[in-house]
Amino acid sequence: MKDKTKVNANSKVKTRNSFLILSAVVLLISLSLSPLWPYERMELLDPEEQSIIIRFSNVAEFLKAVEQSGPGRLWNSEAMKPFLNNQSLGEALKETLMNSFLSEKAKQKELSHLMWEGLKLQKGELIIGISFGKGDKIDIAVIAEIDKAGFLKTMELSERMSELDEDLGAPQRQSFQGVDIYHSVMKRPEGPDSTWDAFYNGTMVGGDNREWVEHSIVQLKKQPPTSPSGAPLLHLRVTQRFIKGLFEKKPKASQPEGPVDQHPPDAGTEPPGSQTPPTPPPPDAPSPPPPSPAVIMKAMGLDRVQYISFDLTLKPKAMESLFRIKLNPPTGGNRGVWALLGKEPLPSNHRLAYVPEDVYTYQVMRLDFDALWREIPEILKAINPQQAMQFQAFVNMFGAMYQLDLSRDIFGNLGTLFTTYSRMEAMGKQELMALQLRTPAAMEKLLAKLFGEGSMLKSQLKDALEVHELRGHKLYSFKNPKLIPAPPPEAGQQPPQPPNIESVYTGLSVVDGALVFGEDKLVRGMIQATSSTSKISSNGFYTSPLYTEMIRNMPENAVGCSIVDISQLLKPFMGILKNPALSRTLSSRDQLTPPKKRSSSPLTEFFNNLRYDRLPDFEYISSFFGKGIGYNRFQGMDLISQAVFKYPEKR
Known part of the structure; x- marks a missing residue:
């Protein structure tokens, strides 16, 4: 029996050793072949050295896709020409951009034309890295997909540009490992500014750092990079370097940096009111200095942001966006503003009792207002303990005045499911918000106490508050004045008449397990729908193709979903512009x-x-804009917001 056990043990040791040897061999082979693995041009940039990164997967294809998009077709349509007054926005942008790089001595028209011709040669992938250094120093790194003829043409244009601007030096050819590097010098008030440009394997690299250009050449000589495929993409990224720069900015000498964040490791986990209040300063103590932006951002938890990126992909029938906030793991709980974001997935069967069919925005999301409320004292304490005490004193005074506990009676009763929608009427935009409640009956009792007959708020609001009984619900209607502008006078006539003042009502009620607030008419619609036995089946919005598509494609881990009709969003702006x-x-x-x-x-x-x-009429302009569907979700520590905006059929 012992011999058998010994044999089994030896077998296990041999197996483990064989696995380790095999792993080592695979690792060595991988390391020896690593230069031959495919890589992207983006990898030539060191993200830690960049503040902002801009990347076009294909410049020519992206510009072409912009022209073929709904907004692009509108801008280039015949109906827009009278509005544009025979002008070109592209030309204006080009001249403004090019002129910003030129000195006052330059022949700007000719130079901007040459610079634009150089940009047009870069028709493939284009990557720009921007790095903010000390003071006002800005370093630029450019990576472009281009052929050799195009690169040489770019250098030729640079030489011609130096003849038109005495501050621009002609590029001087040098060499590194058999590859030509072109060195240019531009005169600036703070001193000469050098740039280096080189080409290898279908790629141009250029920038203010020769060492980086040489390092890129070494990588390019090993193997050509892969070119992006798929629909044209624009990628924007604000990196950790840029975010750190915001934190590291020192306040002026007259304003010493404010108190550092003393956030305890277990902050956010203690019950409300259990934290020890800070010791008040002596009455004659001087006011503390204003806190620096770094202190404020750290107190709000914004120091967790590693980078923020935005991707815009232009497809033949739709525009897709992806917004990402890369967060570092939290220390001491989900502190700062991040406490507001709930992570529980949305229920797919969530419905409001009533949603008009003509809404142009509809959104459901997880928001934890209770957690944020409990975090506010910690944020203020980290910024300025005196402000934290003032806030707590105000909360106590408010609670004593109206006989309520804000933490328990209001925020502690709020769930995390938040729904809102908007629609348009002749009087303007109408909105409704619904917050899920943990105990609806308790909120009904609280509202009756706050706004009922004989209450302090009722006496203070006087005629501005009306209380109605509607199908077993209490509806609190708040009257607000609204200015209605008078029609503008014609040229040469008297000044316009003063605006008319009309009353609009905002409703507040507990309906269908939620605290509902918004346009009085919409709140009434919610109340009336709850008394109907067919409140869901009769609600056409929830059976519409757009809503059905949103629910069908909703990710399982979605913490937010939304619908938007962009054409309706333009309506109020059209009224102003016309x-x-x-x-x-x-x-x-x-x-x-x-x-x-x-x-x-x-x-x-x-x-x-x-x-x-x-300007063309609203019906014409709106026909070029479609509807969109969006989702919010967490992917690990990343907060992701993605949306798809479909183009309408071509007219």
Whole structure:
């Protein structure tokens, strides 16, 4: 028996040793072949050295996709030409951008044309890294997919540009490992500024750091990078370096840095009110200095942000966006503003009793207002203990005045399911918000206590508050004045009449297990729908194709979902832009501005010359904008918001 046990033990040892030897061999082979593995041009950049990264997967394809998108087709349509007044936004942007890089001595028109011609040669992938150094120093790194002829043409254009601007030096050819590097020097008030450009394996690399250019050449000589495929993409990223720079900025000498964050390791886990209040300062103590931005951001938990990125993908029939906040793991609980974000997945069967079919936004999300409320004292204490005491004193005074405990009676009764929607009417936008309640009956009792007959709030609000009984529900209607602008006068007529003042009502009630607040008419609709036995089946919104598609494609871990009709969002802005008074004001703006303060920017001139009175009608413009569906979710520590906006059919 002992011999058998010994044999089994020896077998296990041999197996384990064989596995370790095999793993070591695989690792050695992997390391020897690693230079031959496919890599992307993006990997030539060190993210830790960049503050902002901008990447086009394919410049030419992206610009083409913009023109074919709904907004692009609208901008280039015949109906928009009178509004544009025979101007080109592209030309104005080009001249403004190019001129910002040129000195006052330069022949700007010719130079901006040459610079633009150089940019047009880069038709494939384009990556720009921007690094903010000490003071005002900004380092730029450029990686571009280009052929050799295009690169040499770029250097030729750079040489011609140096002839038009005496501050631009002609590129001088040097060499590194048999690869040409072109060195250019630009005169600046703070001293000469050098750039190096090189080409290898279908890639141009250029920047202010020669060491990085040489390192890129070494990598490019090993193997050509892969080119991106798929729909054209724009990627924007704010890196940890940029975020750290916000924290590390020192306050002015006259403003010493505020108190550091003394957030305890287990902050956010103690019950409300269990924390020891800070010792009040002596009455004659001087006021503490204002806290620095770094202290405020750390107290709010924003120091956890590793990077923020935004991706925009343009497909033939839709525009897709992906917004990501990369967060480091929390220390001491989900502190700061992140306490607001609930992580429990949404229920797919959540419905409000009533949603009008013509809403243009609808959103459901997990928000933990109770957790954020409990975190506010900790945020204030980390910023300024005196402010934390003032906040607590106000909470105590408010509670004593109205005989309630804000933490227990209000925030402690709020669930995490938050729903909101918006619609448009002649009077403007109408909104409704619904917050899930843990104990609806307790909230009904609290509202009756706060706004009922004989209450302090009722006597203070007087005629501004009306209480109605509606199908077994108490509806609290708050009257608010709303200014209705008078029609603008025609040119040469008297000044406009004063605006009319009309009353609008905002409703508050407990309906269907939720605290509902918003347009009085919409709250009434919710109450009436709850008394109907067919409240769900009769609600056309929840059977609409758009809502059905949103629920069908919702990720299992979604903490938020939304619908938006972009065309309806444009409606209020259209009313403003079509206002004749605005056109007259904008056209006379230059005459009212002193000559020395007038901007000579081509982009400013472009907007000054637009003919707002010739803007196409709303129906035409809205026909180029479709509807969108979005979701919020967590992926590990990452907060992700993704959306799809479909283009309408071409007209």
